[in-house]
Amino acid sequence: FFDKVIQEVGPQNVMQFITDNVANYKAAGEMFAARYRTFYWSPCAAHCVNLMLQDLGERDDMKFTVQRCQEITKFIYNHAYVLNLMRKFTNGAELI
Structure with a gap:
């Protein structure tokens, strides 16, 4: 799916690839960034903050x-x- 979108838009027009920070999206983002070398991957900041808050909420204290x-x-x-x-x-x- 992501590769199809990148091809449709054109790799030269993609500056950044932002995904949730789950393992499969992270791997896909890094793979596409390495393959095309015209953009970089980064995790979604809101998703990262949400994960951190969930982890904090799980602490007994x-x-x-x-x-x-x-x-x-x-x-x-x-x-x-x-x-x-x-x-x-x-x-x-x-x-x-």
């Missing part, structure tokens, strides 16, 4: 904190009065 944050967030978003109050004090910013 963080599980309670993550659980409490989830409970507070659910409470706020399930109660219109509290949600409107939060939005008032955060100038409309959302938690999630």
Whole structure:
């Protein structure tokens, strides 16, 4: 699939190949970057941050904190009065 897209766009028009950081996408990105030598591969920063946060959430010393944050967030978003109050004090910013 990726090779077909690269050929359709033209390797000279591809500057960077960004994928999730899973092993098969990483291997494909590195392989294409080596094959074409006109662009480089890099992992998706958002995916990397998500993986790091998941790992942190799995730590025993963080599980309670993550659980409490989830409970507070659910409470706020399930109660219109509290949600409107939060939005008032955060100038409309959302938690999630």
